[in-house]
Amino acid sequence: MLRDNPVPVVSFHFGAPSREVVDALHRVGTFVLVTATTPDEARAVERAGADAVVAQGVEAGGHQGTHRDVPETDGSGLGLLSLVAQIREAVSIPVIAAGGIMRGGQIAAVLAAGASAAQLGTAFLATPESGANALHKQALTNPLFVRTELTRAFSGRPARGLVNRFLREHGPYAPAAYPELHHLTSPLRKAAAKAGDAQGMALWAGQGHRMARDLPAGSWWRCWRVNSPRPGRRWRAEGFDDSSGLRGRALRRGQGWPLRPRRPGRAARRLREAAAAR
Amino acid sequence: MLRDNPVPVVSFHFGAPSREVVDALHRVGTFVLVTATTPDEARAVERAGADAVVAQGVEAGGHQGTHRDVPETDGSGLGLLSLVAQIREAVSIPVIAAGGIMRGGQIAAVLAAGASAAQLGTAFLATPESGANALHKQALTNPLFVRTELTRAFSGRPARGLVNRFLREHGPYAPAAYPELHHLTSPLRKAAAKAGDAQGMALWAGQGHRMARDLPAGSWWRCWRVNSPRPGRRWRAEGFDDSSGLRGRALRRGQGWPLRPRRPGRAARRLREAAAAR
Numbered sequence: 001m002l003r004d005n006p007v008p009v010v011s012f013h014f015g016a017p018s019r020e021v022v023d024a025l026h027r028v029g030t031f032v033l034v035t036a037t038t039p040d041e042a043r044a045v046e047r048a049g050a051d052a053v054v055a056q057g058v059e060a061g062g063h064q065g066t067h068r069d070v071p072e073t074d075g076s077g078l079g080l081l082s083l084v085a086q087i088r089e090a091v092s093i094p095v096i097a098a099g100g101i102m103r104g105g106q107i108a109a110v111l112a113a114g115a116s117a118a119q120l121g122t123a124f125l126a127t128p129e130s131g132a133n134a135l136h137k138q139a140l141t142n143p144l145f146v147r148t149e150l151t152r153a154f155s156g157r158p159a160r161g162l163v164n165r166f167l168r169e170h171g172p173y174a175p176a177a178y179p180e181l182h183h184l185t186s187p188l189r190k191a192a193a194k195a196g197d198a199q200g201m202a203l204w205a206g207q208g209h210r211m212a213r214d215l216p217a218g219s220w221w222r223c224w225r226v227n228s229p230r231p232g233r234r235w236r237a238e239g240f241d242d243s244s245g246l247r248g249r250a251l252r253r254g255q256g257w258p259l260r261p262r263r264p265g266r267a268a269r270r271l272r273e274a275a276a277a278r
Numbered sequence: 279m280l281r282d283n284p285v286p287v288v289s290f291h292f293g294a295p296s297r298e299v300v301d302a303l304h305r306v307g308t309f310v311l312v313t314a315t316t317p318d319e320a321r322a323v324e325r326a327g328a329d330a331v332v333a334q335g336v337e338a339g340g341h342q343g344t345h346r347d348v349p350e351t352d353g354s355g356l357g358l359l360s361l362v363a364q365i366r367e368a369v370s371i372p373v374i375a376a377g378g379i380m381r382g383g384q385i386a387a388v389l390a391a392g393a394s395a396a397q398l399g400t401a402f403l404a405t406p407e408s409g410a411n412a413l414h415k416q417a418l419t420n421p422l423f424v425r426t427e428l429t430r431a432f433s434g435r436p437a438r439g440l441v442n443r444f445l446r447e448h449g450p451y452a453p454a455a456y457p458e459l460h461h462l463t464s465p466l467r468k469a470a471a472k473a474g475d476a477q478g479m480a481l482w483a484g485q486g487h488r489m490a491r492d493l494p495a496g497s498w499w500r501c502w503r504v505n506s507p508r509p510g511r512r513w514r515a516e517g518f519d520d521s522s523g524l525r526g527r528a529l530r531r532g533q534g535w536p537l538r539p540r541r542p543g544r545a546a547r548r549l550r551e552a553a554a555a556r
Contacts (some may be wrong), residue, residue, distance in 0.1 A: 082378035100360035
């Protein structure tokens with residue numbers, strides 16, 4: 001499907017694809033990303049021929065992109081800043097930092113640590129453009145939810161979510177059984193959402209969730225430049241540093257440079273229009 | 279004791295002292311630091327009147343400085359970059375970032391995220407100046423030890439160490455009983471060290487332990503400037519950023535500015551001489 005209808009970027013989670021799959025995507029001009037949560041996984045990503053590696057810190061919301069689910073290593077997840085520095089020394093492809101980033105100062109920080117770009121998820125979850133459930137959006141900054149945890153309760157694979165009743169009750173004994181557990185709990189989660197019960201839903205969230213705001217993505221994005229502790233001195237307006245050639249690599253692939261819209265204001269407007277048209 | 283023989287800095291772990299204790303230390307010119315692992319703890323540190331808060335990320339080696347040991351919140355430890363940004367927005371006193379920092383680029387990173395200084399522990403553990411056991415020093419970069427974990431196995435309070443036999447066998451059921459467990463396991467750990475068995479010792483280590491080097495602290499320190507991804511552009515030679523007045527605060531206290539020796543080369547030489555004289 002992706003060979004017949006090429007897209008600018010394909011990002012793999014839960015492991016690296018084979019070299020053949022990466023080559024096939026490259027032939028149609030697609031830029032290939034793969035998540036890594038350890039330096040060893042980053043080496044596997046480089047060997048597979050990916051264009052860049054997404055270094056996902058333990059702070060990240062949702063599923064950890066570990067290449068195998070090994071319960072024995074639960075509790076050994078690497079913090080983003082430690083991970084970026086270690087991956088930077090392990091591979092020579094560009095590193096994209098992900099996990100808990102909510103502010104311009106943190107984007108500046110991962111660039112200083114050696115990343116070529118930052119990837120933000122939870123930061124956009126509460127925006128009007130986000131398709132997340134309204135209860136999920138509200139929960140992110142609701143003081144009732146004070147912390148997050150990695151859990152297998154919802155899907156059978158470690159994922160970070162706000163600690164609610166479902167996570168507290170079923171997390172401690174949930175088995176490593178993905179995606180079976182995901183399918184098993186899916187109707188329960190849907191019923192909880194329908195009943196307006198956030199305590200029974202999977203409230204994926206990164207560790208910085210309390211710093212989320214429900215501003216439109218375009219305005220929110222511009223805020224970061226202002227609230228960076230030292231605005232403009234380190235963090236470029238483009239939101240990335242190209243010294244390791246990330247953008248050049250993407251442009252050479254042929255599908256363009258898609259990692260960030262060139263004009264965030266216009267892109268946000270288009271997203272808002274699309275959301276309004278739905 | 280600290281009132282009769284004042285020292286430049288006192289740093290508290292495991293909780294904030296009372297306002298009275300902080301005031302007494304201030305009267306003799308001592309600069310007071312307290313560790314925090316959450317924004318709420320940082321607020322308590324500021325209320326106690328401390329001069330600065332040490333933001334300790336979950337990456338840090340040794341004991342987590344949580345103000346209370348609450349097993350229910352195990353697994354909710356905040357990554358350093360997320361913690362620094364959250365504490366920076368929660369308090370107005372200077373923030374010192376600690377946990378997993380091993381390179382100049384990471385120092386630059388925490389400064390960019392809003393910290394006023396960085397505090398490094400494991401980075402110095404393998405240096406000749408460090409008093410750590412030789413087996414402990416070797417274990418830090420021994421490929422047999424691939425990961426760290428927070429455990430109560432050795433002391434009864436969560437502390438990060440290299441995963442070895444003792445941690446694997448006793449970690450899963452170790453109770454929240456500090457310092458009783460510390461005293462209970464102390465003779466076992468000493469016997470293991472005497473027998474040359476690193477598998478029975480507490481091998482405290484931060485998540486960046488594999489990036490440690492056994493260089494003299496002075497040379498090691500100078501390496502960081504070179505191996506910072508963008509040397510000299512963000513990270514000041516002094517290793518800290520004074521825009522939030524950390525140094526000024528310390529100088530006003532009266533005992534001088536002790537957070538970093540002014541001349542690392544000379545200080546390292548003195549340390550080496552002292553080590554040789556022992």
